Amino acid sequence: MVKINPDRLLSDLRTLRTFGTYKTGVHRPTYSDIDMQSRRWLVERMTDASLTATIDGIGNVIGRSPAPGPKLLLGSHVETQPHGGWLDGAMGVIFAIEMARAVAEDPALQDCGVDAAAWADEEGHYMSFIGSRSFIGDVTEAEIDGVESKHDGTPLRDALASAGLAGLPRAVLEADRYLGFLEAHIEQGPTLESMAQKIGVVTSIVGTWQYEIIAEGIQNHAGTTAMSLRRDAGRALIKLAHAIDQHFPEIAAERSVWTVGDLRLEPGAPAIVPGRARMLFQFRDADPRQLARFAAAFDDLVAAVAADDPCSITAKQLSASTPSLMHPGFQDALSAAAEQHVPGLHQRMPSGAGHDAQILANVMPAGMMFIPSIGGISHHWSEDSDEADIVIGGQVLATAVGDILAKGRA
Amino acid sequence: MVKINPDRLLSDLRTLRTFGTYKTGVHRPTYSDIDMQSRRWLVERMTDASLTATIDGIGNVIGRSPAPGPKLLLGSHVETQPHGGWLDGAMGVIFAIEMARAVAEDPALQDCGVDAAAWADEEGHYMSFIGSRSFIGDVTEAEIDGVESKHDGTPLRDALASAGLAGLPRAVLEADRYLGFLEAHIEQGPTLESMAQKIGVVTSIVGTWQYEIIAEGIQNHAGTTAMSLRRDAGRALIKLAHAIDQHFPEIAAERSVWTVGDLRLEPGAPAIVPGRARMLFQFRDADPRQLARFAAAFDDLVAAVAADDPCSITAKQLSASTPSLMHPGFQDALSAAAEQHVPGLHQRMPSGAGHDAQILANVMPAGMMFIPSIGGISHHWSEDSDEADIVIGGQVLATAVGDILAKGRA
Numbered sequence: 001m002v003k004i005n006p007d008r009l010l011s012d013l014r015t016l017r018t019f020g021t022y023k024t025g026v027h028r029p030t031y032s033d034i035d036m037q038s039r040r041w042l043v044e045r046m047t048d049a050s051l052t053a054t055i056d057g058i059g060n061v062i063g064r065s066p067a068p069g070p071k072l073l074l075g076s077h078v079e080t081q082p083h084g085g086w087l088d089g090a091m092g093v094i095f096a097i098e099m100a101r102a103v104a105e106d107p108a109l110q111d112c113g114v115d116a117a118a119w120a121d122e123e124g125h126y127m128s129f130i131g132s133r134s135f136i137g138d139v140t141e142a143e144i145d146g147v148e149s150k151h152d153g154t155p156l157r158d159a160l161a162s163a164g165l166a167g168l169p170r171a172v173l174e175a176d177r178y179l180g181f182l183e184a185h186i187e188q189g190p191t192l193e194s195m196a197q198k199i200g201v202v203t204s205i206v207g208t209w210q211y212e213i214i215a216e217g218i219q220n221h222a223g224t225t226a227m228s229l230r231r232d233a234g235r236a237l238i239k240l241a242h243a244i245d246q247h248f249p250e251i252a253a254e255r256s257v258w259t260v261g262d263l264r265l266e267p268g269a270p271a272i273v274p275g276r277a278r279m280l281f282q283f284r285d286a287d288p289r290q291l292a293r294f295a296a297a298f299d300d301l302v303a304a305v306a307a308d309d310p311c312s313i314t315a316k317q318l319s320a321s322t323p324s325l326m327h328p329g330f331q332d333a334l335s336a337a338a339e340q341h342v343p344g345l346h347q348r349m350p351s352g353a354g355h356d357a358q359i360l361a362n363v364m365p366a367g368m369m370f371i372p373s374i375g376g377i378s379h380h381w382s383e384d385s386d387e388a389d390i391v392i393g394g395q396v397l398a399t400a401v402g403d404i405l406a407k408g409r410a
Numbered sequence: 411m412v413k414i415n416p417d418r419l420l421s422d423l424r425t426l427r428t429f430g431t432y433k434t435g436v437h438r439p440t441y442s443d444i445d446m447q448s449r450r451w452l453v454e455r456m457t458d459a460s461l462t463a464t465i466d467g468i469g470n471v472i473g474r475s476p477a478p479g480p481k482l483l484l485g486s487h488v489e490t491q492p493h494g495g496w497l498d499g500a501m502g503v504i505f506a507i508e509m510a511r512a513v514a515e516d517p518a519l520q521d522c523g524v525d526a527a528a529w530a531d532e533e534g535h536y537m538s539f540i541g542s543r544s545f546i547g548d549v550t551e552a553e554i555d556g557v558e559s560k561h562d563g564t565p566l567r568d569a570l571a572s573a574g575l576a577g578l579p580r581a582v583l584e585a586d587r588y589l590g591f592l593e594a595h596i597e598q599g600p601t602l603e604s605m606a607q608k609i610g611v612v613t614s615i616v617g618t619w620q621y622e623i624i625a626e627g628i629q630n631h632a633g634t635t636a637m638s639l640r641r642d643a644g645r646a647l648i649k650l651a652h653a654i655d656q657h658f659p660e661i662a663a664e665r666s667v668w669t670v671g672d673l674r675l676e677p678g679a680p681a682i683v684p685g686r687a688r689m690l691f692q693f694r695d696a697d698p699r700q701l702a703r704f705a706a707a708f709d710d711l712v713a714a715v716a717a718d719d720p721c722s723i724t725a726k727q728l729s730a731s732t733p734s735l736m737h738p739g740f741q742d743a744l745s746a747a748a749e750q751h752v753p754g755l756h757q758r759m760p761s762g763a764g765h766d767a768q769i770l771a772n773v774m775p776a777g778m779m780f781i782p783s784i785g786g787i788s789h790h791w792s793e794d795s796d797e798a799d800i801v802i803g804g805q806v807l808a809t810a811v812g813d814i815l816a817k818g819r820a
Binding site: 351 | 665678787
């Protein structure tokens with residue numbers, strides 16, 4: 001059995017936490033100085049693990065094993081959400097390096113290897129998943145030309161140049177190198193904790209469909225404009241948001257979620273009838289048919305509110321990702337490993353959050369494993385997990401990795 | 411009959427428009443450099459009109475007539491809404507100066523006089539009506555200490571110091587100096603234009619009751635937090651706003667208005683369940699009983715939504731002004747003057763907007779006169795009125811002023 005070194009794993013994880021510490025969390029936006037420092041440190045750690053490590057032209061850190069036999073690719077992302085948590089992404093990257101070391105130390109697996117990856121910008125400071133998408137050959141130079149920072153509009157090209165990445169080649173998947181891809185991650189939700197379980201074996205990663213809705217009315221004085229003459233853009237979108245919250249529960253599947261994450265009234269002053277309003281809306285589900293059902297219902301609601309309101313309302317689909325199924329053989333290997341180390345304390349579950357594994361799943365078998373998040377909190381500096389749970393997760397993953405590699409010889 | 415000089419009036423109005431020009435409108439926030447420049451220019455114009463003019467410790471510009479006999483106080487405000495119109499307030503100030511000049515030039519009124527005032531911050535960049543309230547003795551030094559900019563939190567004390575007003579005395583109404591206060595203003599609504607009328611004689615100024623509503627929930631990941639576990643602060647306030655829009659029409663009076671002017675979800679990101687949300691809500695009516703009816707209904711709706719929602723919701727009343735009745739004798743004088751110059755093209759009407767006249771009405775007879783707004787537009791840089799309508803308004807006001815002053819001798 002592949003055995004991890006818990007102290008080495010936790011020590012690396014704690015060191016990575018020091019790159020951009022914010023309260024008990026981390027602020028490490030993609031391509032920032034501190035983010036690039038963390039990537040250069042990862043190159044060192046991978047090199048120490050006997051991997052041949054480089055940072056590629058989109059910021060991916062990839063360490064390649066010299067092993068001649070079966071190989072797995074493991075990884076996650078290293079940048080954080082703004083003022084985010086210390087484990088979201090980071091844990092999966094350190095797990096990948098620890099798996100490379102543990103496999104290399106296992107006498108029974110000397111022909112086998114693990115490559116480790118830290119994908120760039122899964123969190124979408126510029127564009128979600130651009131690192132893993134680049135790796136599978138899904139990103140053109142023209143697309144990179146068109147991307148800019150969501151925070152301050154900096155062109156991605158300028159950010160890459162400032163980070164010292166301009167002109168570097170982008171790493172591309174070598175055909176048939178891997179048995180597949182595995183990613184470990186914190187759950188970022190309360191399910192495992194609330195059921196007192198230690199391991200979640202991911203069955204699928206949800207698809208997320210995202211919309212921007214704009215209402216255009218007429219801005220005017222809130223005291224002198226009679227109600228019957230108003231074209232209040234804020235009221236129009238409040239009506240739409242409320243209609244969604246009334247109707248979506250009736251057509252939702254058990255694990256469907258939908259969110260109005262932002263709603264802005266312009267100009268946003270107490271004595272002015274809003275002339276323009278903007279709403280961001282998204283829904284998620286693991287079933288493509290459910291996503292289609294939501295999309296049709298959403299279109300109907302927009303049409304119904306628009307037909308009945310003096311404002312013009314337009315909805316634009318910003319993104320529509322496809323749900324990804326995790327490989328059944330990898331699910332079985334993870335479940336068997338969990339049953340060995342924490343019998344009865346694991347379950348299969350979909351992932352409500354997006355992960356790089358959904359990108360890699362397009363080109364090879366992919367699997368994902370969750371450990372519990374304290375209070376289910378994530379995307380916040382207070383995000384945390386019990387260190388004992390981190391160690392259990394590492395050992396379960398190592399056992400599954402050993403199992404998959406050994407079977408991969410056949 | 412008191413006669414205005416239309417060219418002189420329009421020339422002053424056009425000059426005032428140059429202080430902070432923005433497109434065809436004006437951006438002149440209270441106590442900004444450009445606002446203070448405009449106030450110093452008003453001192454010059456008042457001095458040229460033989461008034462003794464000063465800027466007081468709250469920024470009011472007041473010009474006093476040397477006439478020994480009956481006197482009226484006229485005025486409005488000179489600062490604008492952010493990127494607002496060129497006439498809102500400004501017209502009433504220039505009308506006041508023109509009335510002072512026209513009365514001084516009238517051989518039949520040599521003993522009579524007009525004092526002109528430009529009140530500070532009617533628009534509430536710091537605190538609505540603080541200038542006129544200070545003048546009637548309604549503002550303490552402690553209140554000034556507690557006020558800050560609604561835009562950037564600058565303490566009012568700092569703004570007064572930067573504007574060179576620190577330590578200056580605040581002008582206070584001299585008992586029995588005036589027959590009353592008159593204010594001319596653009597309508598800021600479409601009523602006069604839509605009825606092809608030239609003059610509105612204001613019967614009352616509505617009361618405005620304003621609330622800040624805060625919902626506190628829990629910020630979390632929009633993919634991993636099940637709907638049943640969410641405490642979505644945005645959804646809570648959307649529910650409240652929608653409930654208001656459903657219920658208020660059932661209990662509204664004919665001219666009642668209500669407005670959700672702002673709604674903010676925090677942090678306002680597409681993939682985060684909002685943990686906090688803030689809404690600004692106001693309603694207006696000329697009838698105190700209707701205001702009380704709305705307030706009771708609003709309290710009930712907040713309680714009902716809060717009882718049914720996992721978020722905590724708190725509503726704070728920010729302000730509650732009392733409707734003001736305009737003086738019947740002043741209404742009659744304005745109607746008679748309008749009938750003389752534009753027979754049949756005038757009407758009596760309430761004011762949906764708040765005006766300094768509602769403050770002065772607490773301590774003396776007050777009257778207000780409207781001229782038409784093109785398209786009813788105001789609080790926007792495109793606000794405008796026909797110059798011919800401005801001149802008609804000036805002459806109607808002058809006739810009424812002459813009538814009131816002459817009768818005031820008795």
